Amino acid sequence: MNWMLDYQWEIFIVLEILSVLSLMAFGILRYWFMKPRVSVLFIVLFLLLLILEVALALFIFRETGEISTFQIVITVFVLYAVTFGIFDFLKLDRWMRRKIGGMRGVDLLSDKDRAVIEKNKDPKYIAGKYRMTSIIHTIVFLTGQGILWSMGTDSFSEAGKYLTDFSWIEAGDAEHSPYSSDVTFSIGILWALVFAVDFIYSWSYTVFPSKKK
DSSP states (O other), X not given: OHHHHHTHHHHHHHHHHHHHHHHHHHHIIIIISOOHHHHHHHHHHHXXXXXXXXXXXXXXXXXXXXXXXXXXXXXXXXXXXXXXXXXXXXXXXXXXXXHHHHHHTOOOOOHHHHHHHHHTTOHHHHHHHHHHHHHHHHHHHHHHHHHHHHHHXXXXXXXXXXXXXXXXXXXXXXXGSXXXXXXXXXXXXXXXXXXXXXXXXXXXXHHSOOOOO
């Protein structure tokens, strides 16, 4: 099974591509060919691919005995799929019904779908939605960073020093940081950058609200 260690990233990418294709096949079969029962099989396939990604990460961990960037990336993807991914799937489902229904000349949207679409045109609703997701992301971010820092520091006072002096960021390595390894250091810094961009983007809808469409 050494080939799985050598091609772990390639396997992961293939699984992700198959996951996207399974969602596309679900929409085409369900809304173009009107095969709802058959389309469900592709949702099952999507879930099986998700389970395979988890199994792959566990296999790599068992073989190497250490947590690597690979396992962390898969964890992030899986956590997204079972949290925010559900809402994005519902949005994608509405989009497919609207587009495929338009091409077929039929209305596949329900009254609830139209209400949701109309609500998403309201700047106040959009701003409130992004504020909520930003708050959730902040809680997850602080919790996750707290766990990573606890692995690399011995006390709250030591962690506090890193909060008051950020020169360790300029050093650019785990040795001078609150992280326990180069892997967690890279993940922590990258996550912080993503969080900062997401936070600014999310709150821009509140600070600079758009006009109602």
